Amino acid sequence: MTQKPLVGILMGSDSDLPVMKKAVTVLTEMGVACEMDISSAHRLPDKTAEYARSARERGLEVIIAGAGMAAHLAGVIAAHTTLPVIGVPLASGAMQGVDALHATVQMPPGIPVATVAIDGAKNAAYLACEILSIKYPEMTEALEKYREETRQTLKEKSEQLRLGQI
Amino acid sequence: MTQKPLVGILMGSDSDLPVMKKAVTVLTEMGVACEMDISSAHRLPDKTAEYARSARERGLEVIIAGAGMAAHLAGVIAAHTTLPVIGVPLASGAMQGVDALHATVQMPPGIPVATVAIDGAKNAAYLACEILSIKYPEMTEALEKYREETRQTLKEKSEQLRLGQI
Amino acid sequence: MTQKPLVGILMGSDSDLPVMKKAVTVLTEMGVACEMDISSAHRLPDKTAEYARSARERGLEVIIAGAGMAAHLAGVIAAHTTLPVIGVPLASGAMQGVDALHATVQMPPGIPVATVAIDGAKNAAYLACEILSIKYPEMTEALEKYREETRQTLKEKSEQLRLGQI
Amino acid sequence: MTQKPLVGILMGSDSDLPVMKKAVTVLTEMGVACEMDISSAHRLPDKTAEYARSARERGLEVIIAGAGMAAHLAGVIAAHTTLPVIGVPLASGAMQGVDALHATVQMPPGIPVATVAIDGAKNAAYLACEILSIKYPEMTEALEKYREETRQTLKEKSEQLRLGQI
Amino acid sequence: MTQKPLVGILMGSDSDLPVMKKAVTVLTEMGVACEMDISSAHRLPDKTAEYARSARERGLEVIIAGAGMAAHLAGVIAAHTTLPVIGVPLASGAMQGVDALHATVQMPPGIPVATVAIDGAKNAAYLACEILSIKYPEMTEALEKYREETRQTLKEKSEQLRLGQI
């Protein structure tokens, strides 16, 4: 796979970094080059729109957007690109992400956002890999390998539990 | 007061008209010129941004935006203007406006949306009048007159109830 | 694009057909061949697992799964394939799809489901097209064309509103 | 009663152990042999299915399954056995178990999951005992004894409160 | 199996009959004798307590209780018996059963209620059958047969869909 970023990860504020960095970790482990940036649907609307509009020609194939509260970031990006956009509702503020979930997933017909769990940055990355896998066969292999490792880890935990080690 | 529209009313779809027209009715009764348009944060993002950016110099002083589900319209407008933006969460879809309420009211610091009740288009208009009243003394009078009429209507209802007429 | 189905649409019951058929309509309009089937995470778990496991080698590239209440269908499919799986929470029963939304979107790390709005079958289809667009350039064109048509339709609605025709 | 496990306790992750171990404690106190294992509806779907399918012939009479977020574990087990399955929604993640409650209790007709409170592992065990009591008279006695002890404990607390000792 | 009722079905009001009768229909189809009665945790607390206290010696092995709003019926019954009690939250009133779900499922340690979906009277009956199946082998057969029929029905629906008949 190319060394040029295929996945763009956007967040509305640097306070979202601790959660969103997990997506970078997963993508790196899976061998997918990515770029990460801070923008905001409300504070930098033009940069955000421009980012989305130019994404496909800059070589991006999936965009991941994380935002909290009235989380508009993923939706605003989706309005400016026909690339698949994955939304990560973040658990900030008093409503702990339920607001962000509603603001991310309940998109109107024509402009979908592929929404994952609240604070689900890891799954956003895995979903990006699955999307890439329809084009890059090595991605399918990487995913199958990851799934197999997950199965092994869980089986070992199961074994440890049976042996009274945990 | 001027005959040029002071209040712009925007909605994401023509299916929002039955509710949003109530704002026009109230504003007209209160003697406030307004304009109404359909735009969309997601389907016509550039028009929406341009509408908001040019609003103040076109003479608008308040913008009312109504949207349902992942209601981003008011927030996107607020991102492009420093005029006061009033958001009306609309009760469309399975969540009956709870999603739209969260997506409208839970805005991040710096870009507020003055949110009214779900389907509260009338109150959006009254709130617009109250905002205008800080500049136009005749608006204060119109509001006081309206409040007095409300009081009279309610007192008559009270009287009818006491007389067993309702 | 190929005439072999690229998108598989699964639902848990024939009562889900009225909503899920909208995905077929969109995909057909966008020129994407698809297949539709009824299976169930709970009543036909083996068929469902087999469907998912064989999906990639049968040529599918995206799977859309619609289910209501404790909607496990999308998650169970995702457990058996590394293809991207899109989940449509359906508004059946007393909770009107809020239960299905939670059961679809809150997936644990490693097995993501790309969740769209409650009853959002149309958006599931558009999201499938966006995913396919990273591989099939004609899909990007089709999406851009669709977006342009949406913009035109909305502009006409806006014009009609301004002319007092609606 | 037999020393062979009558109750199987399954959880999706070792992070669920602190809560789910409480079920083991209760069952042990009540004299019911049980086994505990880690499996996952999504990460080890085949093992989970096999576990459920073979449960009755392996001598299990009740299965307890604990899972958080989009908690599919109990439902997936229920799809593969006609033994009674008790679901424990776990309070992990931002939604604190409300998602897991919905994903566990709102099962479609034909495949029930006997759901207890969020984090209610103790009650899952007591419910298992009540189910076993229809077959094993000594279980009824054990339950009556437990209830009597509960009553005594509460009466003592009441007495202490009246005496100002607590 | 015995012709004496093994399952008691209780509801708080005759307005609950349309939903709760479905449990009778399922039990009858499965060959389980049952009795149905109206009682109330609040309006007939003594009859309800007596019903629960005498249930086991009268030969009942499972009790199903359906109630809406602040649904206390299942919990109150569970307080007076060590038989397994299945609670059906009913969708009456403005909250559409969410209140009844919380009042039924969130039982304190020691007194469990096996809760099924809102209005899930059918599943209450199937769960009762599963519980009985640990004691009556013919019940296991009946359940396996029912599951097989469900699979066949769903497969036929699937076939009809593929043939364009639905």
Added chain:
Amino acid sequence: MTQKPLVGILMGSDSDLPVMKKAVTVLTEMGVACEMDISSAHRLPDKTAEYARSARERGLEVIIAGAGMAAHLAGVIAAHTTLPVIGVPLASGAMQGVDALHATVQMPPGIPVATVAIDGAKNAAYLACEILSIKYPEMTEALEKYREETRQTLKEKSEQLRLGQI
């Protein structure tokens, strides 16, 4: 006023004491004798019923009941007495009292529970005083005095704020 307890305060567990003791403090300050006891709708149903049935003849005039989760205590007491029963939903468990609120306030017609805020033990006591005030004129005076003190305290806070002391 009499030195015999007029208000009975019941709670389901000694873990509810820290919150429920606030009711005793308020009643004592207001000069109302009260008694406090631990009972449980589920663990000591007969004692609870007997407590309620004998309350009026023992001289109680108001009963306050605090319970968490599927809070049945207030409702069960209300079923056994025609004295006014005040319910305090307690914020225990994962749902933080929302479950208890629903289980306390949504009572069926005929058996009301006067519900106060989640953890609102203080207000339960003030409400008890207001109820007693229709019979005991000195209670009205005590309440007016308390309100006046509240007003003074708040006015002093206001003054301190204006002087920059807080």
Added chain:
Amino acid sequence: MTQKPLVGILMGSDSDLPVMKKAVTVLTEMGVACEMDISSAHRLPDKTAEYARSARERGLEVIIAGAGMAAHLAGVIAAHTTLPVIGVPLASGAMQGVDALHATVQMPPGIPVATVAIDGAKNAAYLACEILSIKYPEMTEALEKYREETRQTLKEKSEQLRLGQI
């Protein structure tokens, strides 16, 4: 009992009449004189305050207030009287009374509102009777008689169900 109204029933709008009239019916059946009026916390705040302030000296002993949405009526009345105030949250608007429940029950310390179920006007009346019963022995009798009738009605329903008549 006196023929002068002991209970005042207030509602915010004549659209609340169909629900609130049920309170009058119950009170009349129970032999309690009452008065009914329309006022509003927001549209007639001064009348509402005056109504509350003068209530005790006008002979009222309980006030029932019904309101929907951001239901402030009961709270505002409670602020101006030390009489017991019963709040009825009404199911108007998109949120179906959940908003009104929160706005009625979650009162701050010192100013309680005795809250009943959403649309629970009947129970507001029964609660008023229970409150009056601490002062008027004939009210206790009337309540016991009503409870007995309720028990009879339910027992007849139970009998009819057993005889297959319903």
Added chain:
Amino acid sequence: MTQKPLVGILMGSDSDLPVMKKAVTVLTEMGVACEMDISSAHRLPDKTAEYARSARERGLEVIIAGAGMAAHLAGVIAAHTTLPVIGVPLASGAMQGVDALHATVQMPPGIPVATVAIDGAKNAAYLACEILSIKYPEMTEALEKYREETRQTLKEKSEQLRLGQI
């Protein structure tokens, strides 16, 4: 702009100060004189009403009111003035501000409250500035300057992220 307070900030309790002070900070930074006071819809209803009634003639042009739980403060103020009233729902108590949001935003027609996010005191201040900007051109400039600074800050964060400094 005038040195006389244009914005009045009210809160129900001194425990609301840590959140509500943020509004003062923002207004001061924006060059808007403001006054802050503690009052309460329930504990000091007359002072609150008088505050609102006299606000316009005392020179206030916007009122900000913060309250938690059954947050009536903003609504009660709005009932007594035709100035624009901004409501800040505060996250106190077990429901973490969801109750306050409902009690603040769901106002009935005629008496609007411009609601901002839970604990959104900063945005209440920015919204006040936007309202003032329709009258005071220097306010528009201050807002544009603030927005520009926000953009710069975010761009710097973006730069730091790209350079691996955060």
